[in-house]
Amino acid sequence: MTMATSSPAEYQAAMKRALELATTGPRTGPNPQVGCVLLDSSNTIVAEGWHEGSGTPHAEIMALTNLAHSGLSAEGLTAVVTLEPCAHTGKTGPCAEALLKAGIARVVYAVSDPGAASGGGAELLGTAGIEVIAGVEASAGEALIERWLHSVTASRPWVTLKWAMSLDGRTAAADGTSQWITGEETRAKVHRDRSEHDAIIVGINTVLVDNPRLTARTPEGDLYPHQPLAIVMGHREVPQDALIREHPGGFEHVSDHDVQALLTSLGERDIRSVYVEGGATLASAFLAEGLVDELHITMGPMLLGGPNLAITDLGVSTMADAHHLSITYIQRLGEDIVLTARPQQEGSL
Ligand SMILES: NC(=O)c1ccc[n+]([C@@H]2O[C@H](COP(=O)([O-])OP(=O)(O)OC[C@H]3O[C@@H](n4cnc5c(N)ncnc54)[C@H](OP(=O)(O)O)[C@@H]3O)[C@@H](O)[C@H]2O)c1
Incomplete structure (x- = not known):
């Protein structure tokens, strides 16, 4: 993971919006509620996304798709996500790779993914030279998905x-x-x-x-x-x-x-x-x-x-x-x- 050149406090407002978006998705089902916003260089939100449940695109992918629909490029943007982008291929592809491929320059997230298969996205991004900032609004992020976090860590x-x-x-x-x-x-x-x-x-x-x-x-x-x-x-x-x-x-x-x-x-x-x-x-x-x-x-x-x-x-x-x-x-x-x-x-x- 590279050293952070920006401060986590800069991203609190964007993370609060991402948390709000996450609640749009279902509270039940195998996957957690996740929200994502994409910011330009002045930290203005240029695209939003959230996860609508198992089998549908993850929040990061929805945000990238919405950005593309607006005719904008993701090159150099900051992705603010409530959960560490996943690194595995489940019903959909790995989000960390999609962010990388799209040209995102920085990823900010609230909660680390404890999933044995899905975790590791931050490391993958960091190794590829992307700036990664973890733990922004972590308590609110954990509270939002506490049932999911509990079930993944306690295996029940x-x-x-x-x-x-x-x-x-x-x-x-x-x-x-x-x-x-x-x-x-x-x-x-x-x-x-x-x-x-x-x-x-x-x-x-x-x-x-x-x-x-x-x-x-x-x-x-x-x-x-x-x-x-x-x-x-x-x-x-x-x-x-x-x-x-x-x-x-x-x-x-x-x-x-x-x-x-x-x-x-x-x-x-x-x-x-x-x-x-x-x-x-x-x-x-x-x-x-x-x-x-x-x-x-x-x-x-x-x-x-x-x-x-x-x-x-x-x-x-x-x-x-x-x-x-x-x-x-x-x-x-x-x-x-x-x-x-x-x-x-x-x-x-
Ligand atoms: N006010 C409320 O919130 C509320 C809610 C639900 C029910 N109720 C009322 O509560 C009453 C029923 O309660 P209840 O306590 O008699 O029955 P219950 O808890 O509904 O059922 C008990 C039965 O379930 C089986 N069972 C399943 N897992 C068990 C376990 N781990 N340990 C022991 N038994 C287990 C046993 O039957 P087997 O021997 O066949 O295995 C046991 O006799 C009814 O009057 C109902 O109206 C009230």
Whole structure:
């Protein structure tokens, strides 16, 4: 990599625009959201691009194509990209080589690509004499694609665990009914969150008791464009007339209790994020194994009493073994409270 002759601060505004463009692409799917802007010698944006998902051109290629459509040359320009340009040929060609070939003089990026196959683009560019500046707006870049980064480095999908409970910590009444503990606004958020994960997972009991559809629907009742794969875990059979069998994102029954093995096999299929929707037995299994990255605890203003606690045994017999969380966000949705929390230390949940 050559020595930087320009300062990273010069590129912050352009990187913020590239980050904004990245959000245009889908949050789900095997590939991360990436944005790119091309700057002329006065750091004015002359072309923009972003990645629209697996199998479509990468952000850098879209920006170069848009530049060519404007009749401009890339010779001597600076490419500002939210992720290190890739160095491998997947469904599309390597971006680092395309930038090189186009005559780009400088590449500025936010986040290094940890992918064993895709990483190494910066080195390739540096060796070819291109000025490379890494780490501009790195925190914002990492936050944008944290699920993807996590799934690539941990070799398993990001796990969001969600449950709805009464203020006394029950997820169902004594007869097993649980619809509805939270109100419409909270449920609308849950549907949106479903649409932003690659898969959802529920325990077999939830299917037998509730027969849920588990589709991701807008408040108007329409299906979101992205539907997660619906997975049911447990040995008992999923009834032939269960609504989840008709899930538009696909349906799979995993006749097993090994949550780690399930996540590993989903990771091998490039499934980057899962939304675990309970019930309490399945939720507790994920927690007990330390496999939860974020919790969404939604609370409706009611008391239910009775046996159906949100979480069962986690193997905590004394306070020293408690699973400590950091609450990262508190929302008031209608009459409900929605907490977002994360494990305090990696693997502590
Ligand atoms: N409020 C909420 O957010 C919410 C969400 C979902 C459900 N619910 C309510 O919760 C109740 C169902 O919860 P639940 O706890 O009884 O059932 P569950 O978690 O939905 O399913 C539990 C069953 O799944 C199987 N299973 C799969 N993986 C497992 C593992 N790692 N460890 C143990 N068992 C595993 C077992 O069945 P096999 O023996 O057949 O393998 C087990 O009996 C219903 O009343 C439902 O209405 C509430």
